Amino acid sequence: MSEGLPPSSGSSPTLEDVARAAGVSRATVSRVINGIRNVDPAIQETVRKAIAATGYVPNQAARSLVTRRTGAIALVVSGAGDESGEDPFPGQVFADPFFGRVAGGIVGFLRPRGVHPILMFAETAETRAQVLAYLRQGNADGAVLVSTNADDPLPKLLVEAGLPAVLFARPPEPLPISYVDVQHRAGAKLAADHLVARGCKRIATISGPMAVPASQDRLAGFRDAMAVHGQPYIPWVEGSFTYPSGEAAMERLLAEHPDIDGVFVANDVMAQAALVVLRHHGRRVPEDVAVVGFDDSSAALACRPPLTTIRHPVEDMAAEMARLLLAHIEEPERQATSVIFEPALVVRESA
Amino acid sequence: MSEGLPPSSGSSPTLEDVARAAGVSRATVSRVINGIRNVDPAIQETVRKAIAATGYVPNQAARSLVTRRTGAIALVVSGAGDESGEDPFPGQVFADPFFGRVAGGIVGFLRPRGVHPILMFAETAETRAQVLAYLRQGNADGAVLVSTNADDPLPKLLVEAGLPAVLFARPPEPLPISYVDVQHRAGAKLAADHLVARGCKRIATISGPMAVPASQDRLAGFRDAMAVHGQPYIPWVEGSFTYPSGEAAMERLLAEHPDIDGVFVANDVMAQAALVVLRHHGRRVPEDVAVVGFDDSSAALACRPPLTTIRHPVEDMAAEMARLLLAHIEEPERQATSVIFEPALVVRESA
DNA sequence: CTCACCACAGAGAGCGCTCTCTCCCTTCTC
DNA sequence: GAGAAGGGAGAGAGCGCTCTCTGTGGTGAG
Structure with a gap:
């Protein structure tokens, strides 16, 4: 065993070195390292010792070359x-x-x-x-x-x-x-139900860009849920998931429907902007206007007041x-x- | 050229395939793909065409095996x-x-x-x-x-x-x-100078854990700078960079020195906590107590009021x-x- | 006692690439 | 015109590993 240590000059030991140290073939060492099928326990032990003694670490490139896997x-x-x-x-x-x-x-x-x-x-x-x-x-x-x-x-x-x-x-x-x-429709329904349960009567929504499937689903889900609550028509402005678009959308919503008392905003970033706009217009949140966001991103916690929102299990x-x-x-x-x-x-x- | 396309059955083409298609040796194709030294421009062109024709992509594992580099x-x-x-x-x-x-x-x-x-x-x-x-x-x-x-x-x-x-x-x-x-000492000096320039007279600091070199440097830098401003002794409480530790530290600072009008906090998270504690105690920020953080993390913007802080070019x-x-x-x-x-x-x- | 069978270990052929070594042919010099 | 010099291309030896194939000894069945 003491004479086992191969040259080991500079570069790291290879399978060959371990095999020599253990007095077995390269294939056997390979078997021990991988799936271990059909290897005598005694030899396994010898090989393991040789691996430890040589400080052998398999070379991933060589392995990948033949297995065609990289991990x-x-x-x-x-x-x-x-x-x-x-x-x-x-x-x-x-x-x-x-x-x-x-x-x-x-x-x-x-x-x-x-x-x-x-x-x-x-x-x-x-x-x-x-x-x-x-x-x-x-x-x-x-x-x-x-x-x-x-x-x-x-x-x-x-x-x-x-x-x-x-x-x-x-x-x-x-x-x-x-x-x-994520079930966007179900999430939107949660928002709708919550707003209605709170007693909101004049509810509107700010959606995401219609090019995005998620936006479509959130809007559709919200509308459907509101229809179930007897409100077939929901004032709606399209945003683009960005802060400025949320500001603009909220401004427009307030201009066209000054009496709204609840808003579902399709993501938190736009909701954050909406909160600021509402405060600017002297609306208290949630007393005058209740706001529900979507995503439960870090923006939700940074909002004043903290945002009620829909969380996905990211x-x-x-x-x-x-x-x-x-x-x-x-x-x-x-x-x-x-x-x-x-x-x-x-x-x-x-x- | 039309007969060039090798079997290409299933697996992707190799250097060998490209070489055959271009009518040159493997080595030449390799030269073209890599450093391109000493290859006739005409042949280079032929090889490039063959590469495009075969859709060849070099195999990284094989390459790594010999170069001992993975990229x-x-x-x-x-x-x-x-x-x-x-x-x-x-x-x-x-x-x-x-x-x-x-x-x-x-x-x-x-x-x-x-x-x-x-x-x-x-x-x-x-x-x-x-x-x-x-x-x-x-x-x-x-x-x-x-x-x-x-x-x-x-x-x-x-x-x-x-x-x-x-x-x-x-x-x-x-x-x-x-x-x-980052030059922690220089950053701490910026904070000190700013607080002094604002007119703060009774300045304290909340440091990070002394086990961390950065904490030591920030504290030392702050003390040195304050000493230059004629204040050799600075009330000091050690925190651990966490929110709760920031709360505790600020509470203690207020209890021991109720008249402080400026605090340098060694990171933004603790500063955020400090702001909340100060408000709880009826102190206005920055009118009664000015607060400077460190890091310019997202916490700095989430603070009310937004935090003045030291930014590193991360x-x-x-x-x-x-x-x-x-x-x-x-x-x-x-x-x-x-x-x-x-x-x-x-x-x-x-x- | 012979044969089939199984459990196990070794031999060796590649995987696809790089790189050195060698060879050839052109060009320059005296 | 002969030899040196050098640019350019091919041959082939690995890199370190996996995996199939082959070989060998021991066991149980016929």
């Missing part, structure tokens, strides 16, 4: 939309706590399985091509995609390239690709995305599936 | 500290916008260079070992480390393993490892970390270096 997946944040905006720092996107929650959920699921996410960012045609090339080169076994804008071409490109991928939300156009999403959804992706990688012929989560009402002070 | 680095978030706390979702850490800014800065620098970060999370001995093993297996060429607590053993482990790594802040114990940091620092790491990977014998950034005062309403 890594790409976590792609796609489409700040601005094709023009030359932003070298994708800071805003990553700084959004929503992204952090997604990352946390994914890492939480993947880590115990020895898989790690590679952080990528794609907002231009060039960077999208980069992501695609990266996956084709076999740097990662698949991709989990979080799109920030609706008409992101990446999902389609991934499908066409036959690369395993899972989306965070239902794609605008039907695509044979798995995704997770971490669970992210973990599910990872689970679906691994399943697709394992079994490439598997059909695309969707997993839809149930949202919950978080009551704070704004409604 | 990936690990972005390690280390030490939520809680060795016991069995938290499967490292959500809180990633959800912190600070982390997002770091990630953004790193991706911004690495992407143009074709390098990608692998997201890792290490808070227990087991996960630290995982990170180390991961790097040793050659999954990544080095690591960029953001520690959240002072006595993180990972930096030392990385140094001992001889793995290229760069830290986000100066390690508590001296270590031959590169890091970026994105720039993160980019510099990435730059240093790539330099170390390129040139392993290179000495450890540090790059220290200048902080800036952000004046809002609290002081």
